[in-house]
Amino acid sequence: MALQIDKILCLKMYEQMLTIRSFEEKAIELFEHNVIRGNIHPCIGQEAVSVGVCSNFRRDDYMVNTHRGHGNCIAKGADLRLMMAELLGKSTGYCRGKGGSMHIADFEGGNLGANGIVGAGLPIAAGAGISIQNRGTDQVVACFFGDGAANQGTFHESLNLAALWKLPVIFVCENNLYALSTPAREAISVSRISDRAMAYGIPGKSIDGMDVLEVYTKTKEAVERARAGEGPTLLECVTYRFFGHFTGDPGRGITYRPKEEMDQWLNRCPIKSFRERLIKENGITGQMEKTMEAKVKASIEGAVQFANESPFPPPDQATQDLFY
C-alpha cells in the first residue's frame, strides 16, 4: 500500500507505537521488580492494531478493551501517568488502585474499561452502540477482543444483536493466534475469524495486524460505515504477542509456540517495518527519530515518577465506591 496517509498522522502513529512498546517494557521491568502485583498481559508485538484502529476515533467515541489492553488505552488517549499509577496500585490511578492492569477505565476519554473475562466486553460494546443510537449521535464504539473470545457465546449474541439493530460498533478481533496456550487452529472452526461475519450478514475482513497503515485504512472504512448508521463490521487483525500470555509465561510462550514461528513473527515487528517505510517514503530523519525517542522516554519516566510519588490508598478506601 502506498503511503498516502497524512505525514503528521503517520508520525503520530509511530510515536504512539513507540510509546506503547516502551510502556510495556517498563511495566514488565516493574513487574519483575515486584512493584506491580498480580499479572500483566503485555501487548508488545500488537502495537499496530491498537494504533491503527484507534487513530480513527474521536475522544467521544467509545472503546471496550481486553485484559491485554495497555496499548489500546494509550492509543485511545489515556494519560500514561494515571495508567502507571493504577498498575502500581496508587490512589491517583485511573481506578484509584481498585482495578489494576486488567480494569483500566477512563470514561471521560471514552474508555469503558478493560475486562478480565474473555468475551465479556462484546455485549457491553453493543450496549454502548444502543446508547449512541438512542441518543442520536454519530459516535461509534471500538470493541476489542481476542481470538479466544471468538469462541464465547457472547461473541455470537453480540454480533447478532449489533447486526440486527445496525449498531455503530466496530468489532476488532486481535487474533494473536493463541488463547493462552491453545493455538487458534486447534480451537476455531474456521481458518479466518472474519468469515464468521457472514453468519450475521455484516462485512468481515481479515487484515495484516502487523501493518499499521492497513489496519488504519480498513478500520476507517468500518468507522465510516458505522457513523453513517449502516451497522457493525467485524475486523480480524492477525498479529502476534512477542511476550507470552502474561509475565511469568515460561520462555515467553516457548512451551507452546515453536521457536521458528516466534522468530518469524519477531522479524515482522510492526514498529521496525513502519520505521523503514517512514524513512523510505516519509523522509523521517535520524534527528527526528532521536527527538521522538527522547520524548517517549521522558513521558514513560514521568509516568513512573508520578506513580512512585503517589500515595497508596488508605485501607479505609476498601469499602468505598461500591454504590453511587
Next chain:
Amino acid sequence: MPEITFVESLRMTLKEEMERDHSLMLIGEDIGRYGGIFGVTKGLQEEFGPHRVRNTPISESAIIGSALGAAMTGIRTVAEIMYIDFTTAAMDQIVNQVAKMRYMSGGKAKIPLVIRTQEGGGRGNAAQHSQSLEALFLHIPGLKIVMPSTPYDARGLLKTAIRDDNPVLFIEHKLLYATKGSVPDGEYLIPFGQADIKRRGKDVTLAAISYMVTKALKAADRLAEEGIEAEVIDLRTLVPLDFETILQSVHKTNRVVIVHEGCRKGGIGAEIASQIQEEAFDYLDAPVGRVGALNVPIPYSEPLEQAVIPGEEDIIKAVKKVLYMA
C-alpha cells in the same frame, strides 16, 4: 384508592417513568408487541417505540451486557430477564460486570440499571422455572436487591429502583402478579432499606420476603386464633437490609422466624439469623427459626411441589417450635 393488580401497578409505573425520563429504555425478551409473558409491558412498545422498548432475541448475556453498556453511557435502563432461572445464562454479566463495574473503576462508573425478573414456584413450572435465587445475588457485593410483596410496594419501590444510579435487582414473584391491592394514583416513592411491619404482634417476629409475606400473614391469622400474636415484617429490600426494624421487633418478641421461599440451605435466612444472634443474642428466648424450601430442585407434580415449597403449615410449625409448643 383504586384496587389494581400487581401487573397493572408495574405497568403503570414503567409508563410513568418512561414519560418522566425520555431516555429510559426497556430491554428484554418478548416485551415488545407481545407485552411480556405476564403482560407487564403490554402497550409500551406501541406507545414509546422499538428503540425505547427493545424486544431482544433470546440472548440473556447480551440483554444484561448491553443494558450495562447503555446504562454506563447515559441511558437509564430496565432490563427484563423472563425467569430468574435464566439469570444463570447471564451470570458473568451480572456478577462480574454489572455488580463490579463501579467499584472496579474506582467509583467512576455510574450504572442506572434495573434488572427486573420474577421467581418462585407454586404453578407447576418445575425445576428450571420455579427457583428463588435471591441468596445467590445477596452474596455478590454491588447489587441492590428489591422484592416487593404488594401492588402498592411494587410501585413505590420500582420508582426508587429506576431513579437509583446503581444496579438494582428487582425480583417479582409469579404468584403475586394477579393479586390486587390499593394503589394511589399520585406519585410516591418507597426508600430502600425500609422494612414494612405488615402486622403488629408481641409473641413472635416473622421476617418474610416477597410472596412469603402473604403466606406469613395468613399463618399469623391462624396463629391469632390460638392466641399467638405474630408480628409480620416485610423486609421489602435485602440490599440494603433494614436490620434495625428486625432488631426492634426481636427486642419486643424475643422470638423470630425468618421466612423465605428459596432453599433453606444457604438461604437469606441463614445470613439474617446470623446477624440476629450477633446483635441480639441476649434478647432471644429461643434459637432463630428459619423457613425455606427443602434442599432439592422444585419438582413438577403438585403434591411434590407443595412438599418442597414452604407453606402456612411450615410457618406455623416453625413458630410453635420457637415458642416451645411443638
